[in-house]
Amino acid sequence: MNETFYPPQEPQLQVSGNRKKQLLQISGLLLALWLCLLAAGYVIGWSASRGREVQSTAPKPRSVKVIKSENAALKKKLQVLGPRGLYIVIDTADNVLYLKEGIKTSLKATVSAGSGSLLVEPSGTRRWIFDTPRGEFTVESKFVKPAWVKPDWAFIEEGKPIPKNPKDRVELGMLGEYALGFGDGYFIHGTLYTRLLGKNITHGCVRVGDEDLKIVYRTATLGTKVLIF
Amino acid sequence: MVFIRLLFLSLFLTLGVEAAPAAELDQLARENNLLKSEHQFAKTPHVYVLFDLVEKKIFIKVRGTVLKELPITSLKIWGAPISVKPMTLLKKDAFIEPGRKEIKPAKEGEETTSELQALQVGDMPARYRLSLDGNIWLYVRPRAEGTLSTLLNTLSSLKSYVIIKPMGTLWHALRGESFTEVVIYLSENDARSLYWAFQEGYGCVIWSE
Numbered sequence: 001m002n003e004t005f006y007p008p009q010e011p012q013l014q015v016s017g018n019r020k021k022q023l024l025q026i027s028g029l030l031l032a033l034w035l036c037l038l039a040a041g042y043v044i045g046w047s048a049s050r051g052r053e054v055q056s057t058a059p060k061p062r063s064v065k066v067i068k069s070e071n072a073a074l075k076k077k078l079q080v081l082g083p084r085g086l087y088i089v090i091d092t093a094d095n096v097l098y099l100k101e102g103i104k105t106s107l108k109a110t111v112s113a114g115s116g117s118l119l120v121e122p123s124g125t126r127r128w129i130f131d132t133p134r135g136e137f138t139v140e141s142k143f144v145k146p147a148w149v150k151p152d153w154a155f156i157e158e159g160k161p162i163p164k165n166p167k168d169r170v171e172l173g174m175l176g177e178y179a180l181g182f183g184d185g186y187f188i189h190g191t192l193y194t195r196l197l198g199k200n201i202t203h204g205c206v207r208v209g210d211e212d213l214k215i216v217y218r219t220a221t222l223g224t225k226v227l228i229f
Numbered sequence: 230m231v232f233i234r235l236l237f238l239s240l241f242l243t244l245g246v247e248a249a250p251a252a253e254l255d256q257l258a259r260e261n262n263l264l265k266s267e268h269q270f271a272k273t274p275h276v277y278v279l280f281d282l283v284e285k286k287i288f289i290k291v292r293g294t295v296l297k298e299l300p301i302t303s304l305k306i307w308g309a310p311i312s313v314k315p316m317t318l319l320k321k322d323a324f325i326e327p328g329r330k331e332i333k334p335a336k337e338g339e340e341t342t343s344e345l346q347a348l349q350v351g352d353m354p355a356r357y358r359l360s361l362d363g364n365i366w367l368y369v370r371p372r373a374e375g376t377l378s379t380l381l382n383t384l385s386s387l388k389s390y391v392i393i394k395p396m397g398t399l400w401h402a403l404r405g406e407s408f409t410e411v412v413i414y415l416s417e418n419d420a421r422s423l424y425w426a427f428q429e430g431y432g433c434v435i436w437s438e
Contacts, residue, residue, distance in 0.1 A: 033231065037396065037399060038391070038396075039395075040395070040399055041394065041395025041396055041398045041399040041402075042394070042395050042398075044398050044399060044402045045307060045308050045394060045395065045398035045408070046368040048308055048310075048398070048402075048407060048408075049306075049307065049308055049309065051309065051310065051312065063254075064250055064253055064257060067254065067257040067258060067261055068257060070261060071260055071261055071264055073256065074261070074264035074265065074268055075264060077265060077268055078264065078268055078271055078293040078294065080420045081271045081293045082271075082292050082293045082294040083269075083292065083294060087294075091296070091297065091400045091426040092425070093350040093421075093422050093426060094350065094422070114345035115330075115346065115348060116329055116330075116347065116348035117329060117330045117331065117332050117346045117347060117348065118329045118330070118331045118332065119331070119332040119334070121334075122334055128330065134275075134276050134426075134428070135274045135275045135276055135291060135430065136274035136275075136291050136292055137274070155332055156334050157332055157333035157335065158238075158334075158335055159334050159336050166345055199347060200348060200349050200350075201347050201349045216368065225292075227291045227292070227294060227296055227428050229259055229276050229289050229291065229296045229297065229318065
């Protein structure tokens with residue numbers, strides 16, 4: 001009779017003890033598995049790093065002489081691709097314009113580049129992203145006292161109806177004294193908002209202060225390269 | 230005995246003479262690949278990036294012209310060697326990604342506030358991942374300045390050692406692919422500038438040892 005007597009709590013304690021043991025075993029197994037995977041990853045990675053790099057598909061030139069001459073030719077080709085004479089560099093992150101010739105910088109001007117903002121027409125049919133384009137461009141046009149022909153987005157942004165008469169789009173004085181077009185309706189031009197120079201606030205054009213703009217206008221000619229990043 | 234010595238000497242000299250051109254040829258071939266890759270990008274009017282991990286510099290370029298140079302403070306490379314070839318930035322990932330600010334069109338008689346809705350370089354993350362083709366993950370982190378940035382860099386390194394390096398390698402190895410993790414430390418401003426300048430779809434070349 002004495003053998004069948006157990007305190008009531010004991011079986012529960014045993015069960016929870018077993019569970020803990022099982023949990024510990026599972027955790028241990030998972031940890032071991034994870035460590036194995038970790039080790040496998042490191043072994044594979046280490047052996048891969050010891051291997052040679054995969055060469056490009058281009059056949060390897062046969063001799064040192066051949067490859068040296070090919071490299072020299074490629075360096076020349078690269079040099080030719082770069083801008084010749086005076087060129088403009090625009091850093092849209094720091095809002096700076098440089099006037100350069102070779103590695104010499106003749107002007108460093110604080111400017112305003114595109115805001116990167118998005119405008120959606122209330123009807124939802126059209127949308128515009130106001131980024132300054134990046135890459136290589138060319139000065140295609142030069143204007144003194146330019147007039148701004150307001151595009152549709154300017155009216156939408158102002159909450160005004162889009163005029164049917166093209167003359168109603170023309171606004172004077174907004175672009176400053178000079179403007180240099182570099183394609184697709186983008187210009188380097190002046191600004192009324194000089195206190196905002198140094199900030200990304202434009203609709204894609206590059207706004208320059210009066211004095212710096214005068215130098216850029218006088219120095220850059222049609223065909224001058226504009227490099228934007 | 231003298232004959233054996235001479236034989237060894239001649240063998241040594243022969244091998245030495247042969248080894249030098251082989252190494253030179255290899256280096257020249259890599260340089261050739263670099264120039265070819267760069268030329269491929271420079272032919273177009275688009276911006277591309279050259280990661281010179283040997284000189285520890287990043288060059289933002291157009292038409293072969295350096296537009297900006299970003300010095301790398303320190304770097305770590307793990308995994309398969311990186312081939313010198315034209316690559317593309319497939320994706321940029323950051324914990325908090327900058328979103329474009331939407332201009333609310335003004336109502337009639339209302340002043341526009343578009344001047345204030347701008348995305349500045351300061352809005353860009355300084356800690357992010359650049360996924361390049363060929364399973365190359367390039368992590369950009371700001372140089373540790375202060376307690377928070379040191380702590381975040383330590384946590385990122387821990388994540389790299391415990392998860393990314395082994396698991397990334399294993400995962401790609403199971404799929405028969407190579408995997409490389411590059412961690413680059415830049416100044417905070419340069420890290421933001423690189424995020425700004427290096428857009429998805431842009432080309433790049435990595436020059437490493």
